[in-house]
Amino acid sequence: MENILEIKDLHVSFDTYGGEVQAVRGVNLELKKGETLAIVGESGSGKSVTSKTIMRLLPKPAARIKSGEIWFNGKDLTKLSEKEMQKIRGSEISMIFQDPMTSLNPTMSIGKQIMEGLRKHQKLGKQEALQRAIELLDLVGIPNPEARVKQYPHQFSGGMRQRVVIAIALACNPKVLIADEPTTALDVTIQAQILDLMKDLQNKMQTSIILITHDLGVVANMAQRVAVMYGGKIVETGTVDEIFYRPKHPYTWGLLSSMPRLHSKTDELLAIPGTPPDLSNPPKGCPFAPRCPHAMKVCVEYMPDYTTLSETQKTACWLLDERAPKVEPPEIIAVGGAGK
Amino acid sequence: MMAVSKNEITQDMFQPAVIDKSLQEQVSGPSIGFWSDGFRRLRKNKAAMVSAFIILLIVIMALVGPHMSKYGIDDQDLKRSNLPPRISALANIHWLPFDGKNEQGVDVYKERGIKQDLWFGADKLGRDLWTRVWKGTQISLFIAVVAAAADLIIGVAYGGISAYFGGQVDNIMQRILEVLNGIPNLVIIILLIIVMQPGIPAIILAIAMTGWIGMARIIRGEVLKLKNLEFVLAARTLGASDSRIISKHMVPNTMSMIIIHTMFSVPGAIFFEAFLSFIGLGLQPPKASLGVLINEGYKMLSLHPYQALFPGVIISLLLICFNIFGDGLRDAFDPKLRQ
């Protein structure tokens, strides 16, 4: 299938008082038409920065794209002017934010907030835009949309607000939807509803989704492919099956073992000891080496290259070198697999 | 990706690495307490530190200044009437007003045969303005500090009691506050001063009577918030007494808010004193405060502008520095502003 979005060797840094923080350090990714790609990793791994870079929504002047390309529709997004970027934002690539309680303007009716994008990108008149806004509210499953369209965010529950946010994001039929932890701030029961809605709308609209999350349950539910990020780099990518059943990177093992499951033999939750690396002073070797139970001397000194394991799976780990000792994945993964 | 030549990576590098696990759980940077962190931020704020220094300088001058001149605050001598300021060492600097010449460019010292420099000049009655300005600063500061302290005591007591006991007590106390708050400060102050006869006690009472309401509200808000926090509930569950909870938990946790608010009520009081004196409701001559001096200087403004200049500059400097320092304190210590 053709790629709709391609990120090539992206480097993004933040200039802070403490010096340069290299938040993203050479990320390569491609998003295929109609698929859902999940980017997983813990906080500070660079997944949100990557997504904001695609939207060119990084805070200025603190953050800058040091190098790399983002290809979309034959254009390199990193080279576009702010004006050109405004034409793409909200119409071809749009974004759903984490917290629906804060991502809607409290003093503007939700109708107006949906209509803003429509009027800007599709040049709709007031009446047409209002009509479309009502349709969109209906589409995202908000009952009584004619009345609701005039209401303000505080009159909606969290789940309903996230539906509104989705309606805003999908208003102009975007080709790519970036969902940054779209369910983290919601109740568990509402989470499933929102995910179902997103899947449903994706089928209807053929949108490609980049799903940023640290919740592997959400990944299993939604995504076809997964990229695991750590320390500003992608350490492993593959299809959902590959990542859940045949993961090769010790960090992916750690993530999967720390996931609570019903039929586990042990009662305890496994955590990955240690803390993520300090990206203002990034390690020269593998960023995960200090926390890796299988770390070797080479890991500390050199960043491993990607080993292509299948057409879809690539992993950056020295354990896959022929000189490395054979290491078995933790029992919990080898035996149980990740529970789908 | 990085081009690593295969030769560099030797077989022996694939041995398990020894990694000090104890380093991993280390949080970078030592943990810093609330107060020391606040002081560290405050010290970094250059504007606030400069302001603190200027305030300190003015306070010292207010205490020492009146003794540096041989004239007292009410020593009159018509020979010195409206004598312009002169500081011989600075007399040649054109843009400074210390050349001893009046508005017409006449050297009044020479004309009247006065040898002694009067650094800030003299007023209509020939009183030394250096002595009067610093004495006035002293009185203004005294009034402001006492009024701010009274604000603090009344406000903390009222707000604390209201919030701590809550329920009906809080309800009634808040209704009273609401009515009081509706009365314009100026009305209370002016009525009080008209009734009490202008003077230091009347001014202090007037400023304190109106200033505490803001403090009471802040304290009530803070205490209400704290009351429901886990550690206070825990202390209560463990059987701590009211007084213990107040002194060990409430006071330390509201302290930063109290200090910040007080830091802003001092300049407020300095302003109000000057304002009252300016409209003739403040101190009565021959006593001097900055407001009195500005008022007296104002009457001479068109002929002898220096007489209003010095007290005007000092009060402005004081207020600017207090405000900047207060801002700095707030930025450093307000828990709400900490990330």
Place this chain on the structure above:
Amino acid sequence: MGRYIVQRIIYMIVTMFVIVALTFFSMKLLPGTPYKNQEKLSPEMIELLNHKYGLDKPLPVQFVKYVGDLLKGDLGVSFQFDGRPVTEIIGERLPVSADLGFEAMVIGLVFGLLLGIIAGLRRNTVWDYGSMIVAVIGVSVPSFVLAQLMQYYFAVKHHWLPVAYWEGPAYHILPDIALGFGPVATIARYMRTAMVDTLNQDYIEMARAKGLSRPAVTFKHAVRNSLIPIVTIVGPMAVNLMTGVLVIENIFAIPGIGDQFVTSVYTNDYPMIMGTTIMYSVAFIVVVFIVDLLYGVIDPRIRLAGGES
């Protein structure tokens, strides 16, 4: 909302009553007769005058009569101005003060918002620091010091502008600036804080993610929402202006209510002091009330919250 308004009006009435009582009894506590200027009056004549003005009756009776007259819109007659009704004097002088106050308020709003928005948008740049230095000076330097400085420099020394009085547009410039500088500074500070706060909100990023242009994000989302907290300080600011009017009118010899009030205090003109105080308080209370209502109208979270508050 309705219940809230009724509750507020009750508070306003209680407050007004307290103010009237406070003012009335404070005046009665004053030493000396109100006929200070006419020192040579004989005791008989004072008695006669007391009788004429109803000052020989017991205090409660005087108070009830005063409140009764007040409700009819009668504030009594000035001792000073030969029996002219207080309402007439106030009516004559109030427009001048209102004019001055309004102009200062407009200056405060226009320049304050401008400075605040620029400082908020260009945070930590020269623009920001410049605006904030102006703001700190404006907040700190008392209006009467600033007024004197400007009066001396622009009028006395260089004769660019008239020294005093209230006659044509040129006469308004110095008093307006002297009175308006404080509000400019206050509004600029609050607006900057509000802008910085708003610009960090998620919905601003959301608005940008919709592809809106920078001016649209700035004005439709950021400035609009930043204005809400600004409304709350407009009330106290109007009150500060009322205070400032006293000294500014005095310095520039403007025939307004503030100038009159200072004179009344000096001459023990009780009815005039009481009348002005009550008028001032009514203005104060009404302004604060209107601002609160305005706040509700602007912020849908409050407007639509119904009678809960």
